[in-house]
Amino acid sequence: MNYQTAADSLKDRVILVTGAGDGIGRQAAISYAAHGATVILLGRTVAKLEAVYDEIEALGYPQPAIIPLDMKGASKQNYLDMTDTIHDQFGRLDGVLHNASLLGVLSPFDQLGEDTYDEVMQVNVKAQFLLTQAIMPLIKKSEDGRIIFTSSTVGHDGRAFWGTYAISKFATEGMMQVLADELSETQVRVNAINPGGTRTGMRAKAYPGEDPKTLKTPADIMPLYLYLMGPESKDVNGQCIDAQPK
Numbered sequence: 001m002n003y004q005t006a007a008d009s010l011k012d013r014v015i016l017v018t019g020a021g022d023g024i025g026r027q028a029a030i031s032y033a034a035h036g037a038t039v040i041l042l043g044r045t046v047a048k049l050e051a052v053y054d055e056i057e058a059l060g061y062p063q064p065a066i067i068p069l070d071m072k073g074a075s076k077q078n079y080l081d082m083t084d085t086i087h088d089q090f091g092r093l094d095g096v097l098h099n100a101s102l103l104g105v106l107s108p109f110d111q112l113g114e115d116t117y118d119e120v121m122q123v124n125v126k127a128q129f130l131l132t133q134a135i136m137p138l139i140k141k142s143e144d145g146r147i148i149f150t151s152s153t154v155g156h157d158g159r160a161f162w163g164t165y166a167i168s169k170f171a172t173e174g175m176m177q178v179l180a181d182e183l184s185e186t187q188v189r190v191n192a193i194n195p196g197g198t199r200t201g202m203r204a205k206a207y208p209g210e211d212p213k214t215l216k217t218p219a220d221i222m223p224l225y226l227y228l229m230g231p232e233s234k235d236v237n238g239q240c241i242d243a244q245p246k
């Protein structure tokens with residue numbers, strides 16, 4: 001499908017992007033800013049967030065903000081404090097892109113370590129649960145709230161050796177569906193994106209022998225990210241959509 005969005009589709013919106021320092025999250029933050037949004041860049045590596053901040057400023061888009069946070073160790077209180085900061089600074093929140101994830105270790109099921117399991121489930125599942133709970137009162141006040149989760153092909157078709165990562169993406173799709181159903185009578189729309197194989201550090205780690213030039217770039221898959229974050233998708237709820245359908 002060819003997703004069309006107006007050049008100013010996100011004008012005056014405030015959008016939080018997790019894992020905004022690199023890969024798909026970095027590109028989504030820049031693309032949302034290019035369409036008029038004030039983006040809040042959340043991530044764990046401040047230098048990367050600052051580089052994205054500088055890039056957005058240099059392009060003349062609305063001034064972004066940075067929230068340095070390691071989602072591995074962040075507590076419920078951290079997310080509540082973050083929400084207070086967003087409320088104090090911007091007075092609103094219109095969208096969240098849950099993008100940050102860890103791949104963990106690809107290995108046979110019986111060799112999956114408990115530490116890796118806990119870390120991947122913490123970052124990929126529990127962190128977005130806590131964050132979403134914290135921002136809920138704020139995003140419900142938006143006239144057009146949007147929450148986008150990030151899944152994967154292995155989030156609906158389990159595959160050998162994808163272990164905790166696949167389990168975490170099934171859980172992500174479950175969270176998205178539960179929330180979408182609960183919020184269906186509100187102005188908030190909740191969906192997920194399966195990016196498909198995309199040229200990033202995570203993909204290179206999962207497929208070290210692959211030629212990255214054969215893959216779509218994060219910029220190539222942005223039309224769906226823009227569509228689901230913008231007003232055009234008001235009738236779409238509870239879906240996991242492939243950014244690169246076969």
Ligand code: NDP
Pocket residue numbers: 018019020021022023024025042043044045048069070071072073098099100101102123150151152153194195196197198199200201202203
């Ligand atoms: P990258 O590894 O390139 O980027 C992930 C981002 O998440 C990085 O900015 C990283 O920060 C951040 N992050 C990781 N752990 C934490 C943490 N503990 N706290 C805060 N931020 C954290 O991944 P992609 O861009 O490839 O992936 C983006 C999303 O798309 C993920 O949810 C992934 O599962 C999904 N996906 C990607 C596919 C692909 O082919 N690329 C295919 C299917 C799904 P830092 O830069 O500091 O490491």
